[in-house]
Structures are given as structure tokens and as C-alpha cells.
Amino acid sequence: MKALIAVLPGDGIGPEVMAEARRVLTAVGARFGHAFELREAKFGGCAIDAGGVPLPDDTLALCREADAVLLGAVGGPKWERAPRPEEGLLALRKDLGVYANLRPVVAHQRLAHASTLRPEVIAGVDLLIVRELTGGLYFGKKESAAGYAVDTCTYTEHEVERLVRAGARLAKRRRKRLCSVDKANVLETSRLWRRVAERVVRDEFPSVQLSHQLVDSCAMQLVRDPRQFDVIVTENMFGDILSDEAAMIAGSIGMLPSASLGDGKRGLYEPIHGSAPDIAGKGVANPLGTILAAAMLLRLSLGLQEEAEAVEGAVSAAVERGVLTADLAKNGSAASTREVGIAVLDALNAKGD
Numbered sequence: 001m002k003a004l005i006a007v008l009p010g011d012g013i014g015p016e017v018m019a020e021a022r023r024v025l026t027a028v029g030a031r032f033g034h035a036f037e038l039r040e041a042k043f044g045g046c047a048i049d050a051g052g053v054p055l056p057d058d059t060l061a062l063c064r065e066a067d068a069v070l071l072g073a074v075g076g077p078k079w080e081r082a083p084r085p086e087e088g089l090l091a092l093r094k095d096l097g098v099y100a101n102l103r104p105v106v107a108h109q110r111l112a113h114a115s116t117l118r119p120e121v122i123a124g125v126d127l128l129i130v131r132e133l134t135g136g137l138y139f140g141k142k143e144s145a146a147g148y149a150v151d152t153c154t155y156t157e158h159e160v161e162r163l164v165r166a167g168a169r170l171a172k173r174r175r176k177r178l179c180s181v182d183k184a185n186v187l188e189t190s191r192l193w194r195r196v197a198e199r200v201v202r203d204e205f206p207s208v209q210l211s212h213q214l215v216d217s218c219a220m221q222l223v224r225d226p227r228q229f230d231v232i233v234t235e236n237m238f239g240d241i242l243s244d245e246a247a248m249i250a251g252s253i254g255m256l257p258s259a260s261l262g263d264g265k266r267g268l269y270e271p272i273h274g275s276a277p278d279i280a281g282k283g284v285a286n287p288l289g290t291i292l293a294a295a296m297l298l299r300l301s302l303g304l305q306e307e308a309e310a311v312e313g314a315v316s317a318a319v320e321r322g323v324l325t326a327d328l329a330k331n332g333s334a335a336s337t338r339e340v341g342i343a344v345l346d347a348l349n350a351k352g353d
């Protein structure tokens with residue numbers, strides 16, 4: 001197949017981890033006979049330096065034209081005043097109409113030592129957090145004056161409906177368990193969330209088993225017994241917090257990919273970590289979150305299931321071989337970003353023999 005992929009390396013470690021993901025996509029194209037065009041553009045802090053805005057018109061035009069967008073990370077201490085790189089990210093998500101943020105969390109046995117949780121608690125964890133991306137406190141009316149500040153949390157029935165539907169659709173293809181997370185004992189928006197979740201699952205997904213958890217209890221259950229979860233659907237801020245908490249199950253924030261999807265096939269794919277200014281430029285960042293984001297892109301935007309599995313299998317093989325960056329390695333035996341990328345490519349190419 002032919003596909004145009006917009007590549008936005010961004011700032012900090014973004015370009016370093018993106019270089020490895022690019023090589024993996026090129027290798028997948030060669031092995032499976034696809035013509036992937038990877039077209040790069042400036043986004044975030046580097047775009048502010050070049051032209052004063054985080055999301056230049058030509059970058060936005062490329063993302064609109066592309067079948068999918070792969071992003072490294074944006075931001076850093078250099079750009080702390082407006083316009084901020086993160087404004088470009090919110091604008092891009094809005095323009096692409098993406099509202100469901102998928103964050104899978106898988107525990108590799110070989111990485112159990114890197115997690116703060118006991119090995120028997122995380123063994124076999126395979127969960128997916130589906131976070132609402134366009135509503136709630138982050139986008140509600142804001143106000144501040146001397147001595148007080150207000151953030152407003154607003155949700156419409158339509159926003160909840162489409163997010164719950166996205167989560168239920170994914171649960172139907174997995175273990176058919178959907179946990180809706182809210183704070184319905186206190187918040188009106190959560191009571192709406194719960195009512196809509198019950199209606200959507202009852203009317204449209206009879207094979208999916210729906211449960212509800214309050215967000216405080218869910219935060220506790222995620223570290224007590226994470227294996228109980230299959231798919232979690234939740235609102236914007238709860239999902240933001242719970243998914244960073246869940247990252248520790250995988251051992252490092254550098255392991256986790258994410259996909260942001262709307263109604264169509266086009267999506268925005270990125271690791272969940274930021275630009276990590278503390279390690280940028282040293283060649284030590286973990287590229288696996290970005291490589292796994294590329295695998296999600298293959299599956300969800302391009303419909304290439306076998307290719308996505310090949311990439312995920314190659315990542316698992318590199319992890320099994322113990323080729324790990326410093327965030328995961330034991331006893332000072334850390335590999336560089338490039339060495340981890342090479343280990344993934346070796347495994348990918350070996351499977352093609």
C-alpha cells in the first residue's frame with residue numbers, strides 16, 4: 001500500500017527517539033512491500049525558533065494531507081513564555097478532530113525489576129486506558145483575579161457518548177470488559193458520564209460487561225490489582241493522571257505509546273513521555289514508546305495488523321534479549337538509543353528471513 005506519514009520529531013529527545021521509529025517504519029515498508037512516504041516538518045519549540053509559532057501552516061497542511069501523524073515530543077525550559085510548544089499540540093489535536101486517547105499498558109516479565117510494584121502484582125497485565133481528550137476541566141471556562149481562580153468542568157452527552165463508544169468497541173475486540181471511571185458521588189459531569197455509559201453499552205454493546213469505579217478507588221486498584229482491568233474509559237483529567245500512574249506497571253514512562261483518534265482513520269501517534277530535557281542530546285533515551293506508537297499507527301490508521309504485530313514482536317524480542325536503555329537496565333549495563341533501535345531492527349529483519 002501507499003501511505004503518507006507526517007513525521008514531527010519535535011524537541012529534546014523527540015528527534016532521537018523519532019530517528020529509530022523512522023528506521024523501523026522504513027524496514028516494515030521494505031519487508032512487507034509498502035511505499036511509506038515519511039515527510040518531516042517542524043513542530044513545537046523548534047518551529048517557534050524557526051518562525052515564531054509552534055504549529056506552522058505548512059506543518060498543519062502536511063498533517064491534514066497525511067494518512068497519519070507520528071510525533072516525538074515537544075517543549076522544554078527554553079520555551080516557557082507564550083507562545084508555548086504545548087499550545088501547538090492542543091491546536092493540532094483540535095484541528096485533526098481527535099478526541100479519544102488510547103494508552104495501552106503491558107507488563108513485560110523481563111522488565112519486572114524496573115517496576116516499583118511487586119512482580120506477582122504486575123505479571124500478565126494488559127490494559128488499555130481510553131482518555132477523553134477535548135473536554136472537561138482543561139478546556140472549560142477559566143477565570144482568575146486577585147485571591148481566587150476558577151476552572152469549569154463541562155461535558156456534553158455527545159462527548160461522553162462517542163468516547164464510551166470508542167472504548168466499548170475496543171473492549172469488544174479484547175476481553176470484553178469495560179470499566180468506566182468517574183466521581184459520580186460528587187460531580188454532576190460524572191453523573192452524566194455514568195448515565196450515558198450505561199445507555200451506550202446496554203443499547204449498542206450487549207456482549208460487553210460494563211462496570212463503574214470512582215476515580216480515587218481506581219487509582220488504588222491500579223496498584224493493588226492491575227490485572228482486573230481490560231479497557232478503562234474516563235474523562236480528560238482522570239485519564240491524564242491514571243495513565244501516568246499506570247506507566248509504572250511497565251517499568252518506565254519511556255515504554256508507553258499512545259494514539260489519538262477521531263471519527264475517521266487518521267490519527268496522531270506519540271509516546272506518552274515529554275521531551276525529557278534532562279537527558280536530551282545524550283543518546284540514552286528509550287525509543288520503544290515511539291516505536292510502539294508507530295506500531296499503533298500501522299494497525300489503527302493504515303489497517304496493517306500483521307505489520308503492527310511484527311513491530312510489537314520485535315520490541316518484545318529486543319526487551320527479552322536485555323538490550324535496554326538506562327531507564328530500564330540493571331547494574332550499569334545500559335544500551336544507547338541507537339543500540340536499542342538496532343536490536344529492534346535485527347529482530348524485525350530476522351522474522352522476515
Ligand code: NAD
Nearest residue numbers: 073074075076253254273274275276277278279285286327
Ligand atoms: P518527561 O516525560 O519529559 O520526563 C519525565 C522523566 O522521565 C524525566 O526524568 C525523563 O528523563 C524521563 N523520561 C521521559 N521519557 C524518557 C525516555 N524515552 N527514556 C528515558 N527516560 C525518559 O516529563 P517532564 O520532564 O515533566 O516534561 C519535560 C517537557 O516535556 C516539558 O516542557 C513538558 O511540557 C513537555 N511534555 C510534552 C509532552 C508531549 O510532547 N506530548 C508530554 C509531556 C510533557
